[in-house]
Amino acid sequence: MFNKILIANRGEIAVRIIRAARELGVGTVAIYSTADRDALHVHLADEAICVGPARSTESYLNMNNILSAAVATGAQAIHPGFGFLSENSKFARLCEEMNIKFIGPSAKVMDMMGDKINARAEMIKAGVPVTPGSEGEVHTTDEAVKIAEEIGYPIILKASAGGGGKGIRKVNTVEELVPAFEAAQAEAQAAFGNGAMFIERMIFPARHIEVQILGDSHGNVIHLGERDCSLQRNNQKVLEESPSVAIGHTLRNEITSAAVKAAQHVSYENAGTIEFLLDESSGKFYFMEMNTRVQVEHPVTEFVSGVDIVKEQIRVANGNDLSVKQEDVTFNGHAIECRINAENPKFNFAPSPGKITNLFLPGGGVGLRVDSAMYSGYTIPPYYDSMIAKVIVHGENRFEALMKMQRALLEFDVEGVTTNVDFQLELISDPHVVAGDYDTSFLGNVFLPEYQKED
Incomplete structure (x- = not known):
């Protein structure tokens, strides 16, 4: 096993990785910006x-x-977490060149599946269903108009190198296409340095x-079931649950089998998600993208x-076999996650950085977990x-999980900054969600209009 890994991230995911590494007996190095000097991940790591x-x-x-930090501290591997450099093939390639293990797929696979156009082509080869769309990169509005006419409206524009909801626009008519294309392309260029x-078809x-996928360097690929991430605002997920209530046994087998087939086709190694x-x-499903992290x-x-997915990531990167086989994986009960943001939902979800003057995180009972890097007195940087x-x-079932989430959110108390806790509580209590x-379409078209009427 590695002696020491560097975590190339911050916040709750950095804390999550540090804890997993410590339980495996692996030393950790935190990196931080000057704004994060007092961040929790800096205090928890062995070195920073x-x-x-x-x-x-x-x-x-x-x-x-x-x-340079990895070399200076003698770290043998780098865990990128999510966001930042986690899906940057150049960084993964530089790690390989410096004989530092990148805890994720190879740069080659990342290029293949991280780029949405390449991923689409590979899924067609693998026999995984994809939506009708362009066969390659689209660079001009003239090309976009022609392709849109061929596949029919409504359509969705996506940045090839995109993620996090950036560079995406929904277009219902030809009149909307040109301004939407130009805006999405400019956003993609600014966010990813790539305007392709x-x-x-939408x-x-x-x-x-x-579908959560795990693969190792010995050719083993398994799935860990599906998550339903349909509750989204501006293409950003708000709440997730597993399993999905929308699919039955037969469809679940079809979707998870397609995900495994996709991962096997590209010889995928480490944790990944097929969306x-x-x-x-x-009742038809279509490949959308793969997150290679x-x-x-x-x-x-x-x-x-x-x-434990993060521990599996570290073990696999170390060259170990997956610790479980597909036949060993069983699915029990129901799980739900609510993302808590420092933002004001009543003012168009404006960010709310600042100092946390008091903090109480919910606890008690079986089946409740809070992943966070907050502490009382911590200042959330902007x-x-x-x-x-x-x-x-x-919970043992979905109802128990819903009730447990409601209880947890009622107990969650943060003072000094505005958060979306009350928003999440209303959402998890909404009759449609229950x-x-x-x-x-639900969050944007049904829930938010009603929520924003309230004062």
């Missing part, structure tokens, strides 16, 4: 090293400084179903499968993502 100023491009995205786009509304759109009216919502899968915690619950009657 500053890699630059507050701006992400000069610290958490600074490949040279991060690699592609176009797909499956909307739909269920957003994703699908499910058209409930037809650990997901924010991985804890719901850990609860229902009993598999430079990074607004997510400050994740509340995850597990009944499992929702899709990707």
Whole structure:
């Protein structure tokens, strides 16, 4: 096993990785920006090293400084977490060149599956269903207009190198296409340094179903079931659950089998997620994209499968076989995750950084977990993502999980900053959500208009 790994991230995921590594007997190195000098992950790691100023491009995205920190501290591997450099094939390639193990797939596979256009082509080869769309990169509005006419409206524009909801636009008519394309392309160029786009027919509304995959370097690939991530705002997930109430036994087998086939086709190694759109009216599902990293919502899968995904990532990167075979994986109960953000839902979800003057995190009972890097007296910096915690619950059934989440959110108390805890409590208590009657249109078209009327 590795003696020491460096965590190239911050916040709750950095804390999560440090804890998993410590339980495996592996030493940890935290990196931090000057704005994160007092962050929890810095205090918890065995060592910590500053890699630059507050701006992400000069610290958490600074490949040279991060690699230098790994060399200086003798770290044998780097865990990128999610976001930042987690899906950057150049960084993975630099790690390989420096004989530092990147805890994730190879740069080659990342290029193949992290780029949405390449991934689409590979899925067609693998026999995995994909939505009708462009066959390659789209660079001009003239190309976009022509392709849209061929596949029919409504369509969705996506940045080839995208993620986190950036560079995505939904287009219903030809009149909307040109301004939407130009805006999405500019956003993609600014966020990823790559303005290449592609176009797909829009499956909307739909269920957003994703399948957790684990693979090792010995050719073993398994799935850990599916998650339903249909509750989204501006293409950003808000709440996730597993299993999905929208699919039965037969469809579940079809979707998870397609995900395993996809991962096997590219000889996938480490943790990854295959994302699908499910058209409930037809029962057909379509490959959307692959995330070549650990997901924010991985804890719901850990609860229902009993598999520690982050520990598996570290073991697999070390060259070990997966610790479980597919036939060993059983799914028990129901799990739900709510993302807690420092933001004001009543003011268009404006970020709310600042000092936490008092903090009480829910606890007690079996099947409740809070992943966070917060503590009383900590100042949330304004430079990074607004997510400050994740509340995850597990029950014997969905009703128990819903009630447990309601109880947990009622207990959650943060003073000094505004959060979306009350928003999440209203969402998890909504009759449609309680009944499992929702899709990707629900939050934006049904819940939010009513919520924003309230004062």
